[in-house]
Amino acid sequence: MDTRLVVGVDVGNSTTEACLARVGPDGAVTYLGTALKHTTGVKGTPENADGAVAAVREVLARAGATVGELHTVLLNEATPVISGLAMETITETIITESTMIGHNPATPGGEGLGVGVTVPIGELLGDGRDSERPVIVVVPHGWDFDDVAATLNSAVRDGVDVVAAVLAGDDAVLVTNRLEKRIPVVDEVAAVEKVPVGMLAAVEVAPPGRTIRTLSNSYGLATVFALDPAQTRQVSPVARALTGNRSAVVIRTPTGDVTDRLIPAGVLELRGAGKTLRVEVDAGADAIMDTLARAQPVDDVHGEPGTHVGGMLAQVRDTMTDVTGQPASEIAIHDVLAVDTIVPAEVRGGLAGEVALEHAVALAAMVSTDRSRMQAVADQVAAELGSSAGVGGVEGAMAVRGALTTPGVDRPVAVIDLGGGSTDAALLSASGETTAVHVAGAGELVTKLIASELALDDREVAENVKRYPLGKVESFYHLRHEDGTVEFVDEPLPPHVFARVVVMTPDGLVPVPTRHTLDAVRRVRREAKRRVFCVNAVRALRQVAPQGNLRALDFVVLLGGSALDFEIPDMIADALAPHGIVCGTGNIHGSEGPRNAVASGLVDAYAEEPG
Amino acid sequence: MDTRLVVGVDVGNSTTEACLARVGPDGAVTYLGTALKHTTGVKGTPENADGAVAAVREVLARAGATVGELHTVLLNEATPVISGLAMETITETIITESTMIGHNPATPGGEGLGVGVTVPIGELLGDGRDSERPVIVVVPHGWDFDDVAATLNSAVRDGVDVVAAVLAGDDAVLVTNRLEKRIPVVDEVAAVEKVPVGMLAAVEVAPPGRTIRTLSNSYGLATVFALDPAQTRQVSPVARALTGNRSAVVIRTPTGDVTDRLIPAGVLELRGAGKTLRVEVDAGADAIMDTLARAQPVDDVHGEPGTHVGGMLAQVRDTMTDVTGQPASEIAIHDVLAVDTIVPAEVRGGLAGEVALEHAVALAAMVSTDRSRMQAVADQVAAELGSSAGVGGVEGAMAVRGALTTPGVDRPVAVIDLGGGSTDAALLSASGETTAVHVAGAGELVTKLIASELALDDREVAENVKRYPLGKVESFYHLRHEDGTVEFVDEPLPPHVFARVVVMTPDGLVPVPTRHTLDAVRRVRREAKRRVFCVNAVRALRQVAPQGNLRALDFVVLLGGSALDFEIPDMIADALAPHGIVCGTGNIHGSEGPRNAVASGLVDAYAEEPG
Amino acid sequence: MATPATERTVSLRETGPAERGSRPDEVVIALSPAFAGEFTKTIVDLPHAEVLRQLLAGIEEQGVTARVVRVRDTADLAAISHLGAKLSGSGIAVGVLSRGTAMIHQKDLPRLSNLELFPQSPLLDAEVFRKIGSNAARYAKGESPEPVPTRNDQMARPRWQAKAALLHLKEFDCIEADRGPVEVKPVFELSHA
């Protein structure tokens, strides 16, 4: 057989990659170039042909070769693994009977603790006034700060013991600056009309940079409201909720309370290894994943109908039906990754738009539909290019073959393909057999976690936060990188980034719409990557390693889009180092980095035994 | 019996507190005042009398009473619990054969990766020059940056392929700004003369704000040095050590390496419950504490002679001998608290003062000497005051009695006394019996952890970092608090705090001599408190709770100096909340906060049955 | 009981030429030549006293100090605001014209740029001016506040266009060419309507 020009084509969920090579009569392979295109249509569907053809044309053009010279095109047998995502909040904070105001406004007034009976400012003066008991003045919308201060000053002059105030508007500093008697003032209480009147209440404001000490201590509340032990136990959640605040208001309502309700998110049913195991979603991610580990290999996963998790998995199955064309009943979920996360949500019953960090569980679910459709794509590619085309090998096996072209790698070698929807692992043993697995959860889940924890509506911003380091624009002429170093610019920076936390993308600074500090955004980014990719790397390797023992592994090569990330490979290498594993980012043909592994593997497989 | 004037006196490790009260014929108690003095001499020794007498005189003076009217003084039977501290580094990083330079200097030059043979700058020009192979130029001390740049430029013009440079001085930016060909330059290499010459090497510098990608990846090293798999495995620790750096140099020495050696710290022998359990110190804190839990109650603890931990415990025993006067052999260690920590230490074999974060284990050990010496102190107090004085009750029982004067508290109640050396817990059951325990580790261990992790030589600064919130002085007129809020000042701040992280102490700003960011210092502070006080609170409560079941507890009251801390009480309350426990800072007599519990308890005990 | 209808007036007492401030906690309010002088109300008859009072209140509530200067040699909003920013210790200034149009500016920005612009004077009520003051103070503290939400009422443009043009021309007449900015102390008086 003379030398033949072949192209390996790997159709992924988001990217289609090609590898052009000349295969000599003796099977020797000379690589001529690579190309990368966006996948057209959903992976494993005929629409993929356009993307594949485009990749082949580009790699040929780059090498100055023509379609005519092309001998054959080899496509990957993608066991189409399709992933779906869902997230559910599992805790809810509710304030009853307006017993607490804990929105922690940015500019409260005065300092200290005031305990007294709530009195509307309108009833403060005139004969109806109450000059025996200490009072806390409640000021509705519409009052001018000068008039509020004047009214409070004259009331005090009339002998009314004004000990604190609660305002609707953002006027606390303005009022306290104009008061003769210095009192603590909490402001920006939007629903101030709901503050119970004539009730014993306490207002506390800490000095700048400090947090309150009394209302965040159950026994502080007991002292202030002379509570008996049973009442103290009942209000202790109020103290917990106010911990860390600089200001707070507590009103002594008979049964008023703040509860951190657990939302019955429902039960997950895991069927596998002949067993059906059940686990409550709100038991959290660890409990779910431990149960999952005991039902390996998983046949299917269901959510209790009518519950949140039931809805979550139904949602995943629906997306699968449009993708695979299979009816929902036929869709089998073979793996789930549960991740604990927090979602900022408004507190029910709050008077001032209080926001609490509620617990949530994010679920990535993975479906493997066994019907192979790559042959249909191959036929269409052959038709369009006028050359022969066929399925060259299974993704996992091809990836691990490609990885072998990385300098310093030897059998036995395991690869982890860090993609968008799923994380795939494959092991090529010393004797040459390959075992491959797919686990749910990868790049898209990381992006979703970042978006929800930072309350970012724009998915594009969340993707940027994931991919690039952060900076803080400190003036129009300089910004500070997340590693603390300063960088100056010659031209003044645009106004929309002034004083903002920004992402340093290749095409400029992208502001992150959040009131978090740079360090807080950085922690959310790294935690999301750790909880998805470090967990999944270990989980997937355990399924391919001999007897599930990581120590038996030598070389691990990281591939796929997420292996291009600036910190994920280091995190995974650190997680695997204690097991004595040499782990690093692949470098296909010593030049392509973590890209092109499967396409290159298809060419090598062909060269070994030209089918 | 008519009404009697009595004073309860609690002698602690650092503070001596007094409580004055009038006890009526029917046993009714009227509190008249409290006082707090520094303890004189070591707790449980006759020198305590001066402090006790001073406290009694002050509380009498405050209430306008005279020593003559005093009926009796009641002292606490302090089971003198004395704690010692020791810390040992258990890992050590060593670079052999100068194979790596990883000090990550602040101002490297240029960008990218350069691979070539190391050549001293002196041998660059003239006929001996090497114009075939790419070279990395090594520049010793004494060269002026203009001359370095001129020499490199002329070498390049002569056809020498200069691909990178390594400099002794801080000149990398100065040199790269003057080069015609842009190359990566690593500088500030103090021991540059030790860089092997004529060896294949690689220099990588990342753009500002980014980290290196090739030399921190094992397969990147394999690609750069064309390593076989065995060599790749051998250099992979170098990749791990360089992770997160902005610049690095790797020199291909035959067996050069970086090892993270585990220092054999020795074995701890825990004797208790009829068993002797052994645990390696470098198995870490969790392993040590789990083993300890299985040897409860602990009779004694020993360290393997001749090993680090042997030295640690010997050191603790020596301090005990001078304190208690007992011979070392008689000293029984009844509890230890092990805490994992990190200690910045210079890397052995480093060429540029590299510092690595080494693992260390801190040990607090507690000795209880059963001989009671409080009676001797009481006799001396009686002599000096001319009134009767005696031992009124055991510390734990008295503390829990005093806690009952906190509004909102009822039996059964548990107290945790967060002191300096030890953390003490006591439970008063519904039926009135008290069980008390002491565990090792409290305020002083927290201060020591902060000092070692931030490499603070001055213990006073570490105590300040523990006690007060942080700030960052951003200009002479404003600083930013750790909660992100800004505070302006009228007078310009002193120069020694300019641009520094400071502690906001009541007597002004104290700069923290560290290059860490404010957030990093804050994380060290909170972590140290969590690993000592949250761990000890749960550990101590388990030993007093019925069947060790925390759910059986209702009310927990926090007492002692560390309960005054601005965040420790909230941390402990959060840790106990999941067990349905109402936990908060005590408020003795509804006014004294967490202070004076034992002194008040002594008075109450006396009032019940005037012994 | 709504607040009694108090109508305030303001007079601007000149205290000397406007200097550069050195305190970083200072926002400068730069007034156009005819503000609270030739004119006493905005295009929708909001008293200039109330405009100034709400701007000052927005700044004070944020714990930041304010300095008021009168610009005399131009009636261009960008020029007035940028001049104020150059004088301001924090580099942040609020510029405002007699008819009400306002802008938040910063000293390093190009003159024709701005941090926030409020072009439609008919839509600017007391509450908006309070928020403008508050946002300016927050920029001075290095914070990055959400821009002040302003309605965009296409209907307003034609109805008010003529009056706006008239006020603009009248303001131009009050320009005193090549006379530098002066620092002024606002003195508010209560006059019961």
Added chain:
Amino acid sequence: MATPATERTVSLRETGPAERGSRPDEVVIALSPAFAGEFTKTIVDLPHAEVLRQLLAGIEEQGVTARVVRVRDTADLAAISHLGAKLSGSGIAVGVLSRGTAMIHQKDLPRLSNLELFPQSPLLDAEVFRKIGSNAARYAKGESPEPVPTRNDQMARPRWQAKAALLHLKEFDCIEADRGPVEVKPVFELSHA
């Protein structure tokens, strides 16, 4: 092979009156009236060219820009340094006298205060001036560097006291009262010793 013994000279070309800089990445070097003019060496004969070159190098290595001004109406180090700080975009300046005494100052500090002071001119060699430039640039970047370590040689005081007094008086003679500071461009020339 030590670097060849190159002796550099510097001439300061005046480019106009010294203005306030606006760029925050700028450190101003403020020179006394006789520096690199009437005098060309420090009290220990370190060439002024080398002093200026090392200060500039320390600043450049930190990625910060520098501007050099000549102060003419005073020979007082604190006054020279504080004037430089007022002109500096970052508010940070290095002041240096002909005999070598130097100081790092900041615009908001009281005139008689400073960030770092180097009073003993005989102990200041090229390496110290390099570190002074580097520390000044790090303050401009908002960092808080360790102060430059300087030897404190009591012995030096008497030996050099007379020469220091002489140089001080001579520098005084070069004062040009009420002439403002000028911006200068240093031009270095290599002259092989």
